[in-house]
Amino acid sequence: MFKLTRRQALAAFSAMAPVATWSPKVEAATPRDALVIAKSIDDIITLDPGECYELTGIEICTNLYDRILRYEADDLSKMVGGIAESWEVGADGKTYTFKIRPGQKFMSGNAVTAEDCAWSLQRVVIMNKTSGFLLTQFGWNKDNVKELVKATSPDTLVINVPAAFAPTLVLNMMTSIVASVVDMKTALANEKDGDLANAWLKTNSASSGAYKLVAWRPNESVTLEANPAFRLGAPKLRRVIMRHVPEPGSQRLQLERGDIDVARGLTPDQLTPLAANKDIRVESFPGANNFYAIMNLKHGPLADVRVRRAVKMLVDYQAMANTFLKDRFFVHQTFLPIGYFGATPYNPFKLDVEGAKRLLAEAGYPNGFEVRLSANTNNPFPQIAQAMQQTMALGGIKVTIASGDARQVIGEIRGRTFQMAVISWAPDYFDPHTNADFFVQGEDMSDPPKARTGPWRASWLIPELTAEMRKAAQELDGKKREQMYIELQKKVTDEGPYVWMFQNNWVIAMRSNLQGYPKGLFEDQFFYRTISKT
């Protein structure tokens, strides 16, 4: 008994710990020229822009390194020059010529040349780390990349793309993390055993961007210092410190005390009480993540398109978005998030029990069927799963929820052993092809396939749609290309194995003296340089 009471006492103490830190308010404001962000940063593995492909790392790198082209904070919807000031697409749609903006300097003092650009692109392909596929899909590999990516003069970069891809796609790729321009001379001076400075760049920066890296301490903090000579003008705040605060509860307390300026992981139930605090402002703007349920066609009834439509009619999207997902999500039922080229506000499905019952009866399931729904245990997945369970029961579909940690659920989906699962998706780069390629490539159902895409996971064989998707990726005419994606999305939403539900909002709580927080769709656009304090 003694042992157990001690254990219980310990449990009681740890339960009270968050309350204990609720000390009287001490105003400890952050320095006037520094921005302190609280966020979970345990996903960072490296800050080398040629390797980094983790969300927080991408966000840091977008502030450290300038890229060949850009979507800038001032107008996030318009592609503009970055390191390159102008660009030209050859008549064949395969050759791209970039003119480097004159007078740019790396923080080392070296001039920014086309050589640096070519070398930066080449090293991504040669190292071929996690993000390498973004460029190797162009048909580049370590043997041909020095031929296909070249500086023809100090201010001219010419790239050749053997694979058939729409120019908009190739140019959009030049705005992604793999097009970050690294200071070649400084990097090569720190090269070890021919690693193209991969080890050194992991914890150092050699850039011409808005900030330079002062320190990255894993699971503790990242510190950046402003580059006063940045081509778009010096950032407004001299220092940016990102602190590792994984617990939403601690983030909120620190924000209320003024220990941090921005909290990046608060849940809606913590945000509501903050609304009353006049020292804190909450800003919300669309993100680019899709939340959806995937249906496995190998599970008998789900092979019938009428059943899939019925399932889509048995989800109360609006009720969820109005209550426990309020502010954090909005209903969006296509595979391209709003804000993307080709996105469309097409939301055909809402809760319609009678309609769903009719479809189920037509398909031969008047009494419904049983299905297992997998969901990971992190908010909001269990809540979404339980809400679906309740509404699907109205149509006679008996849902059993199987929860597990995120890795287990993903494992089930990748192993194609799931029946239905609630998951989310974040795009890789700023072009519709990133999502289309994943959600509409379904011509190879063998195991293992060439690509483990959404249709492969769901056993949804769609050679015609896949061909349409490929054509859209190659369409040279921008207007036509946009229309092709809209058509494609409608078909996938109507017939596909995905119950599209929500697109996320970024909900950021900040001290009210903060101004100019950019409304970036995703990590590539989370700029710090426009943020100021009054």
Place this chain on the structure above:
Amino acid sequence: MQMRAWLLDPAPASRRQAQLGGWFRAWLAFRRNTLGMIGLGIVLLLIGVAAFAPLIVDPASALTQVLADRLQPSSWAHPFGTDELGRDILARVVFGARITLTIVVLVSLIVVPIGLAIGLPAGYFGGWIDAALMRFTDIFLAFPRLVLALAFAAALGPGIENAVIAIALTAWPPYARLARAETLTRRRSEFIQAAELQGASHLRIIATQIVPLCLPSVIIRLTLDMAGIILTAAGLGFLGLGAQPPSPEWGAMVSTGREVLLDQWWVATIPGLAIFVTSLGFNLLGDGLRDVSSGRG
């Protein structure tokens, strides 16, 4: 009064009277143990709540989501408030008692036979059988219990049946040890030798002579272990490996409530209190039983 005198008769006339008298004396001793009685009260209350759950609260309100009424504080309609999907927490805690009791009972039903089946032959036969069985037991004892249960639950897949199996697989070794120790102390007793001389088989001796003598200490040990079993089950539920949503398992309820702990403290606290009180009840009961049995021995 007559009954009492009959039970306490120092010279019982029949075997049955002696046995019942023994039980009655134990009860009298136990009744003087206030903490033990409190524990018994809590356990009986738990059993009562579980048995009459549908009479205490509306069964539907434990599972029906009313999204408009989510995270409501305590009120007449919802004495313990509502959770993140607008379900009545009182109803969920009440029905959660059923799940907890089911786990506890099923685990006991698995653990005791396994423990006895391994411990009794080890103590009775000794020699290489003892060595083999006990080394096997040692292997299981070498792992931390919760971690082993987690591994089993993860391998078997989430769900309440698998949680029960996982807990049982990790909980039996102490019972084997205990059964072996009890057997060793009785093995050379005269009444065993008498039974052997009369030609009783090993199985018969174990089943009729040794098991009844082992059982009291095993039951006491089991009662003391209940709290551990409940906490392990809650831990599995907390990590999503126990009972699956929407079933109102207490550990899973604490897990979902932790996100709103600062503002809607009741969502995590009420099921947490339920776990705490129930564990305490079993502990106090077990302590009381142990005191009585050691006093008697």
